[in-house]
Amino acid sequence: MIRVGIVGISGYTGLELVKMIVAHPYFELSYAGASSSGVLSENFSSLKGVIDIEIKKADADEIKSKCDLVFLALPHTEGMKLASMLRGSGVKIVDLSADYRVSQANYEKNYCPHLDPKGLEDAVYGLVEINRNKIKNANLIANPGCxxxxxxxxxxxxxxxxxxxxxxxxxxxxxxxxxxxxxxxxxxxxxxxxxxxxxxxxxxxxxxxxxxxxxxxxxxxxxxxxxxxxxxxxxxxxxxxxxxxxxxxxxxxxxxxxxxxxxxxxxxxxxxxxxxxxxxxxxxxxxxxxxxxxxxxxxxxDNLLRGASSQAIANANLIMGIDESTALPIIGNSI
Known part of the structure; x- marks a missing residue:
């Protein structure tokens, strides 16, 4: 099993990631991080009896020891703070914030001074249909916006x-x-x-x-x-x-x-x-x-799935050498 962490697990995209990881034959949720501690089912009652894990305040060293892959479902400007500490550790990173999606000039025009320019150069934009081959060989994926x-x-x-x-x-x-x-x-x-x-x-x-x-x-x-x-x-x-x-x-x-x-x-x-x-x-x-x-x-x-969480799973599948479609949802609620 591939040990997977989610930082920013208490948000909507975090919940969607959990749902797909529970159904994933090769991923195991080994780390849950957020801005405050607690228990996962206390944040999302729908997970009661399905999966429960302690939510911890995000810590880079603990992520390195517990994860092969981590999803950063954090607000913009927060993703790069943690990603910069994880890069080079062997942990694969899929960042769902905007921190690695655009050039430094465009980022600083719209957000703030960038804290990890080298990571920005190394990151691959995770639009799978366009960058599939680059994604397969990457360590840091910038998950596109919805x-x-x-x-x-x-x-x-x-x-x-x-x-x-x-x-x-x-x-x-x-x-x-x-x-x-x-x-x-x-x-x-x-x-x-x-x-x-x-x-x-x-x-x-x-x-x-x-x-x-x-x-x-x-x-x-x-x-x-x-x-x-x-x-x-x-x-x-x-x-x-x-x-x-x-x-x-x-x-x-x-x-x-x-x-x-x-x-x-x-x-x-x-x-x-x-x-x-x-x-x-x-x-x-x-x-x-x-x-x-x-x-x-x-x-x-679906802005939460193809625009965020399921696209992140597709990227993660590719960088971990797994079939891209694994655990991706294909039947929605059309009624």
Missing amino acids: YPTCSLLGLLPFANMLKSDVMIDAKSGLSGAGKGLKSSSHFISVNENMNAYSPLTHRHSDEISEHLNLNLSQKIDVMFVPHLIPLSRGMLVSSYGFLNDEFKDIDPLEILKEFYKDERFIRIRREPVSIKDVAGTHFCDIYAMNHNGKIWINSSI
Whole structure:
């Protein structure tokens, strides 16, 4: 068995990681860390009688002695503090924060001075369909954000066909805001409501732009507007752009099918996608249409799973030499 730790286990993504690790034939939860101590089932009553483990205040030396692999489900800026102490110890790291996802310049533009520039250079961006071979040989994985995952998986097949501007209209369920209490996520604020936040300035704009433009000769300007919708989980993204003249007659569904022909967890739809079809699963569903050279790309994921925890498990499987699909959820709650 591979000894696995989760630091930041008391959050929503921590719970999803626990659920998959319990079902995993090769992973064993050997360490649970959080900002305060306690017992796992006291944080999540659904785990009573299923799994219980003492939650400890995170300690790098104890992680090194008890874990072969650790998931860091910590707030941004906290992940790199612990990762910098674990790097080089032999413990494989999957970091779910933003701390290793983008260049130092983009990170410091959106967050704070980076504390581990060398780790930033060594980290591999964990978008599996694009970086699978690099992930297999990595020791530190930067698990992508939920909005970038859903947006990039839709856009990347068309990246070299697009003109210079792309507009992304994204909508996420409330769990993306985390467990912390804030007035904007109170039931009375979100019920029967929808609102945009950080339009055109959201920090995920730079993550999407950086990884979309990574290998392009002509840079694409990304305009990104996220919205909060009154759902527990799920994400729907609509991306709009113009095709270059030589691609104005393409069949976008054929492009998607070819690009993702060997990908089990990408489903190409023949109609606009639905959040209910992916909620509770690792799938990303994608649809696209071309109207006189104008393209609309519609993608959907579960923000807690494909946008965080199940993507982290897929990355962990790869870096530990296990079949990528092991323990990934494939049937959700569609009723």
